[in-house]
Amino acid sequence: MTDTPAPSLTSSLHRPGQILLLSRASGESLIDQIVRTVAARIDDRLLRAGARMPSIRQFAAANGVSAFTVVAAYDKLVARAYLESRRGAGFFIRERAPLNAPGTADAEAMNFSAGVQPGGGMDVVWLIRNMFRATANLQMPGTGVLPQDWLDGPAIANALRAISRQNSNLLLNYGVPQGFLPLRQQLQHKLAELEIAATPEQFVTTSGVTQALDMVAREFTRPGDTVFVDDPAWFLMFGSFAALGAKVVGIPRLADGPDIAQLAELAAIHKPKLYVINSVLHNPSSTSLSAAKAFQILRLAEQHGITIVEDDIYCDMHPGSAVQPATRLASLDQLRRVIYLGGFSKTMAANLRVGFIAASPELAERLADRKMLQTLTTSDIGERVVYKILSEGLYRKHVERIRSRLDGLRARTVRQMERVGLKVDVVSPAGMFVWADAGCDTNVMTEHALSENLLLAPGSLFSPNQLPSSRMRLNVAAMQDPAVWRFLQRELERLA
Known part of the structure; x- marks a missing residue:
């Protein structure tokens, strides 16, 4: 071990996106x-084993807390084997033991980092539970779906009526484990437009x-393996x-x-089995991957033996590369190291639960077998x-029509966000999300919002570590009620 000071909380924990709030x-x-x-x-591994922590006085001054608070926190970290105290020298970061199988103390920490907070509270389950509350008056500016009146209910009703007139025996049997063949043939054409070549045998339909993510994770990971995700990212997969x-x-x-430098460094340390990424219209920021970054990701994946899982659920909200740049890893890799996921719950109907996996022929066959063991088939x-x-x-x-409506709202909604006191540093030209900075703990704001029948999506839920955050995801399509704006302005003024 060395006596090199750890990066201070100013230099390490206060870097952009890693604020100790x-x-x-x-x-x-x-x-x-x-x-x-x-x-x-x-x-x-953002704070390294053997490095010295800031002194109690330095930590207290840098973070606006008392020395007593820092002493108590350091003592707890020593008790949990994160730090060691050296008489006359200070506190140092201990070497962590390898991750154990579930059921050990490390498994508890793993669940904690996935948003399962001991004793309950605001976590991923909390947000999902409130999304499904049967409350007609609940406004959801943090929701991940479009308002119902944006979707084409009549088209779905007409399709259901047409199917009901077919031979009823077709509707009474199990479907095909790999999925309805005509749909897989249609998906072949859809992916061809994205320059991804895949035969119908390379698709597996999912609920x-x-x-799809659960099936892929079960295929590739075992207890103790590491999975990379973006930070921030879609929260449901963490748990x-x-x-x-x-x-x-x-x-x-x-x-x-x-951050390619971080990806390379952490890949060398953790040797992950999977890296799950939104290349196009990332959730929660609606930003998209550059071509340069895409090539670097594939190079690192090859170097470290990482399988890439490209979640493209918001694919159809992007106007296409002819209008805006959009680089998909699957189009560069052609489903060799990349597994491509898509679906229609965001743009057609959440209740249909129709998604799909596109992969190499060999992997698609294995995933179809795994699907059979889990659920037999999906709904034909x-x-x-x-x-x-x-x-x-x-x-x-x-x-x-959806893209046109979003384009008509986005700039105006962002301007209104800034007027009420939110900071928006990146505005994507497509998609429905804005990753806004409230300048205060958005967990607190979310609790207050729920008492007024408003559901926000605080930034802490979008990080695998669930750290307090000043960020929150807002859906421009779900912010048209004046009550949303009145609450945001009042709350931001109160918390300023």
């Missing part, structure tokens, strides 16, 4: 917030992208991966893709509905 109104003590933040940085015994590590996401009826809408040309016009 202590909240006195979050319901969690300052001591526990410090312990959780420092432990997460050590787990992710949405959620099941899903941790439940499989995987360690979830976040790669800082920038405006044009991941939903797949027939999606096929009919796609094959009749209705879908293309529908998504053009």
Whole structure:
């Protein structure tokens, strides 16, 4: 071990996207917030073994807390084997033992980092539970779906009626494990437009992208393996991966893709099995991957033996590369090291739960077998509905209308966000999300919003470490109610 000082919390934990944001109104003590933040940085190797922590006085001054708070936090970190105290020299970061299988103390920490907060509170399950609350008056500016009146209910109803007139025996049997063949043939044409070559045998239909991610994770990971995700990223997968015994590590996401230096460094340390990424219209920022970053990601994946899982669920909200640059890893790799995921829950109907996996022929066959063991088949009826809408040309016009409506709202909505006190540093020219900075702990804001029947999506939920955040995801299509703006302006003024 060396006596090299650890990067201070100013240089390490206060880097962009890694702010140590202590909240006195979050319901969690300052001591526990410090312990959780420092432990997460050590787990992710952002603070290195053997390095010296800032002195108690330095830490207290830099973070606006008392020396007593720092002493108590450091003592807890020593008790949990994150730090060691050396008499007369200070506190040093200990070498962490390898991740154990679920059921050990490390498994508890793994669940914690995936958003399962001990004793309940605001976590991924909290947000999803409230999304499904049967409350007609609940406004959801943080939602990940479009308002119902943006979707084409009549097209789905007509497709269902047409299917009901077919031979009823077709609707009474199991579907095909790999998925409804005409739909897979239609998906072949859809991916060809994205310059991804795939035969119908390379597709496996799923119950949405959620099941697709779970199937891929079960195929590739074992307890103790590491999975990379963007940070921030779609929160639901954090808990899903941790439940499989995987360690979830976040790669800082920038405006044009991941931080390549961090990706390279962490890949060498963790040797991940998978890296899950939104190349196009990243959730929650709606930014897209640059071509340069795409090539660098594939090079690192080849070097470290990483399988890339490209989640392209927001694909159809992008106007296409002829209008705006859009680089997909699957189009560069042609499904050799990249597994491509897509679906229609965001643009057609969440209730249809129709998604798909595109992969190499050998992997698609294995995933179809795994799907059989899990659920036998997916709903043939939903797949027939999606096929009919796609094959009749209705879908293309529908998504053009969605993109046009989003384009008409985006700039105006962002200007209104800035007027009420939100900071928006990156505005994507496509997509429905804005990753806004409120300048305060958005967990606190979210709790207040729920009491007024508003559901926000605080930034802490989008990080695998669940650290307090001043960010939140806002959906420009779901912010048209004046009550949303009145709340935001009042709350931001109060918390300023």
